Amino acid sequence: MYCGVMARTKDPAVRSLLLDRAAQMLRTRQPVTLRTLVAGTGVSTMAVYTYFGGMDGLWKALRQEGFTRLAAQLAAVKMSADPVRDLAALGAAYLANALENPDLYRVMFDTGFDLEDTSAADETLDCLVRAIDRAKTNSRFHDEVDPLELATQSWTIGHGLASLVATGPLPHQALTHGVPMLTALFTSAGDQPGRCRQSVERGWGRIFPATPGSRDRSDRP
Helix, strand or coil, rough: CCHHHHCCCHHHHHHHHHHHHHHHHHHHHCCHHHHHHHHHCCCCCCCHHHCCCCHHHHHHHHHHHHHHHHHHHHHHCCCCCCCHHHHHHHHHHHHHHHHHHHHHHHHHHCCCCCCCCHHHHHHHHHHHHHHHHHHHHCCCCCCCCHHHHHHHHHHHHHHHHHHHHHCCCCCCCHHHHHHHHHHHHHHHCCHHHHHHHHHHHHHHHCCCCCCCHHHHHHHHC
């Protein structure tokens, strides 16, 4: 049980508790006020001021937290010698973050909430751009490929799956569609179909193995 003393010492668990609860309350259309936010948590209303300076600060921190967690998930993907594998692994990490934080994921793309720092959001796309640049350098993609455009297309696939599975109507089995969709996208960018499929399966299998032996454990504990 959290108490006021813990809030004053800025226990990170209290901050996460308040953010997760606010996101959950938004999803379930509950009114979010100082009192309803802390009700049943063991945290006093003062904690909202201690961590966020008030409700306005909490709303900014809420959307920011979604991108901060996503950036951490993407940063945990260790880059390999295969940039196409890495692109698929980043896509899988994007989806994993949405599945682990479905309520925050909804808030991330609600432009009604400001961001404290836009660099965290920018970094989530920039890491894809860097991997695509590597794929071009390694002659996996055509020289004329626009890295930002291809990164946006890749993110669109991930966002579509996340929206339909993490916060929507489709079952988790639908995540397997990520492999053929990314393979088609990267093949259109110049990669060889067979090699591309193998790379994408390895990267995707980092989190979502299609078969018992397909998981890529190269960057997992």
